[in-house]
Amino acid sequence: xxxxxxxxxxxxxxxxxxxxxxxxxxxxxxxxxxxxxxxxxxxxxxxxxxxxxxxxxxxxxxxxxxxxxxxxxxxxxxxxxxxxxxxxxxxxxx
Numbered sequence: 001x002x003x004x005x006x007x008x009x010x011x012x013x014x015x016x017x018x019x020x021x022x023x024x025x026x027x028x029x030x031x032x033x034x035x036x037x038x039x040x041x042x043x044x045x046x047x048x049x050x051x052x053x054x055x056x057x058x059x060x061x062x063x064x065x066x067x068x069x070x071x072x073x074x075x076x077x078x079x080x081x082x083x084x085x086x087x088x089x090x091x092x093x094x
Contacts, residue, residue, distance in 0.1 A: 030061060052091050059084045 034057040041050035059081045062073050 030057075030064065034060070049092050052088050056084060056088055 034054070038050065038054040038057075041053050045053075062077055062081050066073055
């Protein structure tokens, strides 16, 4: 619930810096989360598995963009994300 309230407050920002904050803040949050997860994975897993999981960061941006823009992504993007996640799952499990 708090996530959607944060998204709505970002959406309603006005003024000279509103559009800049709406553009920069999601990138910073995504970078911090992705970097933190990657460092955690390198500390707890094999380096190869952690690198595969780290390469999925661009794929994980698709749902964030869908929520931010209130538009569904293209079918090709969803298909590519599913294939990438499936492939990463195979690599991690085997």
